[in-house]
Amino acid sequence: MQQITQPKKKRIPKATPVKTEQESPSITADTAFTTLEERFPELPHIEAAIPIRLHMTVEDVLLPDGATQPAVAAERWFQLRTEFARLNLLQGFDELLCLPQLHGVDTYWFQVETVRKVLKQFRGRVLLADEVGLGKTVEAGMVLKEYMLRGMVERVLVLTPASLVGQWHEEMVTKFDIDFDTSYNRLLRTDPERFWAQPRVIASIATARRKDHFARLKQQHYDMVIVDEAHHLKNRRTNNWKLVDGLHKRFLLLLSATPVQNNLVELYNLLTLLKPGIFKTEKEFRSAYMRSGKPRIPANREQMQDLMRGVMIRNTRSLVDVRLPPRQAVTLQLDPSSEEAACYQKITERLRAAHAQGAGKQRMALQHLLSAAGSSPATAAAAIERFARRRKQQSRWQSLQRRYSAISCGAKEQALLDLLKKNPDEKKMVFVHHRETLARLDGLLSARDIPFARFDGSMSGPEKDAAIERFRERVQVLLCSESGGEGRNVQFCNTLINFDLPWNPMLIEQRIGRIHRIGQPREVFIFNLAVRGTIEEQILRILDEKINMFELVVGEIGAILGEMEEKQDFANMVFDAWIDATDHERPETFAALGENMIRAKGKYEAVKALDDELFGEEFETT
C-alpha cells in the first residue's frame, strides 16, 4: 500500500568555506555538507493510501415466498421495516447513545458537551485537562462507551498509575458495563503474550513500559488508548512517553488536571503524542513559544492557545458553577478502656514481631489485622481467629482473641451512641469499613431500639433502593459499608460519621462525596472516630491536621498523593511507619510522613496555580 517517491533534492545549510587541518585546502564546507546529505538523504515522501475493507452479508438476502402472511399485513410490515431502517440512520453524535446505558453516574451538561466535542471535533484524540473533581474519568468512560456502542472501538488499552488500576476497573465495570482485564491478573506473569492480546486491558504504566511487555504491546493494534494522569508522559526521554508514542492506536485520550508541572516543554511533549508536529520540533517550539530563563511563561500565548484548542479541553469550576456548601470535620479522639488499649498494644507487638521475621508475604494479612483492631474489638477478635486458624496458630493467638471478645463495648461504640443521640432529627450516615463491625453495630443499635436502615454491598439493587427509601422516609440513621449510598441520591442527609477509617484516603474521599456533591443544599458535617494510641489516630492527624484533607475538593487528595516522592500506596506507607517504628520513635516517623504530605500538597498547589495561570478558561467546552 505504501508508495515511496524521492523528492527533489534541497540544499540544507548556508555554509561558508572553511579550512581544517585534516582537509585539503580545496575542500569547502559546502562539500562537507554535500557529503553529509549524501550519507543521510532527505526523507522520502511516503504516500499512505486509505485501506478500505468491505464486508458484505448478501448471502442472507431473502426473496419473497408469497405465502407467509396476508398480502396487506405483509405490505404494512414491509413499510415499517423501511421506516425502521431510516430511523436507525438518524442517530448522530448530537445525541449520545451512552447516556441511558450508564449506571450510577450523575452526568453534567459540561461532560456531555465535552464528549460530543471529543467525538465530533477532536475525532477521539484529545488532552482532557479538566480541573480536579470534575470527572475526567467519567468523560473518558463516556467517550469509550459511545465509540463502543457505535461499533467504532473494540480494542482498548487503559494505562494508569499502579494505584489506580483497581479503581479504573471498578468504574468501567460498574458505571459503564465494560469489562476489562487488569495487570493484576496472573495471566500477565504466566502467559504475557495472551494477556496483552486481550481486547480490553487496564494496566499500570510501570508494568506496561517494562522492556518485555513494551515489545509485545508494540505488536498490538488498539482502537483506543487512554492514559490517566498523563503528566507522567511529560518527558519524552522517559519510557512512559516512548511507550505511548510507540503504541499503534487510532484514538488517544490523555487525562491530566495538571498537564504542565515544571515547564512548557512538558506540554509540547504531551501534545506531540496527540498530533505529532503540531508545534514542529522542540527547538522551534522553544524559540517560538518560550522565553529564555522563563520556562513557564509562554512567549506567544495567543498563537499557542490557538494551536492547543485543536487538541485540548479544560473545564474549570467557574464554568461548571459547582458551588458546594461548606463542610466541617470534627475528629473525636477517644480514650480506650485500659483493656482495649492493652490489647491494641499487644497486637501491635505481635504484628511487629511477625513483620520483623520477614513475614512479607503476610503483609496484607498483617495490615488487615491492625485495621480490624482499629475498627472494633469484635472485629479484632474475628480477624485474629481467622488469621490464627489459617496459619494453624490457634494456641498462640487464643488468649488475645479471648481478651478482645471479652470487651463488651469499645470506646467508639459508646461515642457513636452519644453522637446519634445529639440532633436526633438530623439524618446521619454511619460508614463502616469492616463487615464484622457492621454486624456488631447492627446488633448494638437494634439492642438500643435505635431505628436504622442498613445498606451494604451484598444487597440486591431493589434491597438497596428500599434501604435508601427507608432512610429517607422513616429512620434517621443509615448504617453502611463503603458502597453506602453508591449511585443513589442521599443529599437529603448532611451528616456523616466515619466509625472506622479506611487507610486509603481516596476511599475516605469517596465516602464524603456521597453527600457532599451537587444537589447538597446544606452545610455538611463529618465526624471521625479515632481511639487514642491507634494507627487511625495518626492517619487522621496527617490527613486532617497536616493537609486539611476534609477541606479539599473531591479529587485533590489523589493529586496530592500523586505528588509524593514515595511511589507506594498511602496505606502501605502508614503501615510501614507504624510497624517499623518503636512506640518511642513513632511520633517522629509519622511527623516525617506528615511533612512529606505537606510538601506534596505544596507541590500540587504550585502546579495547579501554574496550570490555572497557563490555561485559564480558554479551553472550556463552550
Add this chain to the structure above:
Amino acid sequence: MAELLSFVESLLELEGAATERIAPDGLEVMIPPALQRSLKIPELTRLGFGARLPDAAQRVMLESEWLNRLERVMGTRGRAIRRVLDVENAAPFHPERIVEHTLELTNATYRLKRVTPAWTRYLIMTFSYTAISDEKRDGILRLGLNVNNGSTLDGLLDPLLYPTAESGDEHTPLPEGVQLPPLWETARLTAVLNRALPARIRERLDRFLGSMRRRQERDLKRIYNYHSQLRQQALERMYQLQQKSDLSERQRSGQRRTEQRLQTVLREYQAKVADLRQKYAMSVECVWIQTLELIMPVQRFEVSIRRRKGRRRLSLDWNPLARKLEQAPCEYSYTWEKPRSVCDDQLHLVTPAANGPCEKCGKAYCRACHPNGCPRCGYKSG
C-alpha cells in the same frame, strides 16, 4: 420526535395494541402480554417522544435500548414482499430512437428486431452500509435488478417506488396466463450482488473518503515537515561537529549519537506514517435489509448485436411507469456507467475497462469470460 412516535404507534397497532395520542408528543398504549415481555413495559403505559414528557411517561428515544426492543418486536417481518403492479402498458413511440439514445456500444453494431408487451420481475433490494474509520458514515442503498436480463435499475428506481408506495394496502393479484422470467438461484444473486454493490457503496462514500484523504494528506504533510525539521537539526549538529578540528571524546560520542538520531528520525517517520494508515483505515459493512419483488408489465425490446462474425440477442425492457428503457447490463461489474463493449469470444456486454488490457501483462481479455483473472498471467485486479 414525530417519526419515531408514528413508527411506534404503527408497530404496536399491528401487534394488537390499543394506542391513543396524548400531549405533549406522547402515546398511551394498552398492550397484549407478549408485547409486554418484548418491550419490558406494563400493560398500560405512557410513552413520551418529545423534549417534554406527558405525566408518568417513559421516554422513548432513538439513542436508547428502545431501538433494540422495537427490532426484537419486528423480528424477521417486513423482510421480503411481492407486489404486482398491473399498470397500463402502451407501447412507446419511435422505439428505434429510444434504443439509439440508451444503448451505447463501442465496438459492435446492433439492430432493433421487435418490441412486444411482456411481464417481468424486478428485485429491488435495500441495504444499509456503515463505514467506520476515525469517523462513521452510514446510509441506505437500493439496488434494483431486472430478473429478465440482469439489468440494474439505476435511474429507474424512484419512478417505480413512488407509485408502489402510494398504492398502499391495495393488493393486486397476478393476472392469469402471465409468463414471468424465473427467479434466480441464490448463488447467482449473491454473485451479482458481490460485483454490483462495492462500486455503488464507494460512490456513496466518495465525499466522506475525499474528506478523509484531505485530512490524511494534511497529517502526512505535518508529519513529514516535523521529521524533516528534526533531520535538518541533526544534520546541522553533525555539520558543526565536523567543522571542529580536534574532537574530544565527548564530542565524538555526540557525533555518533547524532548519526543514530538521523537513522531514528527515518524510522520514527515511517512508524508515524504507518500509524496514520491505521488511523484512517476504513472498514465498511453492508447489510441487507429487505427485498421488494415487483412484478409489472413492460415493453420488451429485442435487439440483435453483431460483433465481427458473431451475433447475439439481447432483450431490454422499457418500463411504462418510468417511461425509460433500461441500460444494457455490464455482465461483469453490473455498473451503471456507460458505454458497453462487446467481447470477441462470447459476445459479453461489459464496460470497456472490463474488456481492456490486463494491468500486469497488457493482454486484453473479457472479465466476464475470465472472472478469475487474466488468462495469460493469472493477475486479478482488486
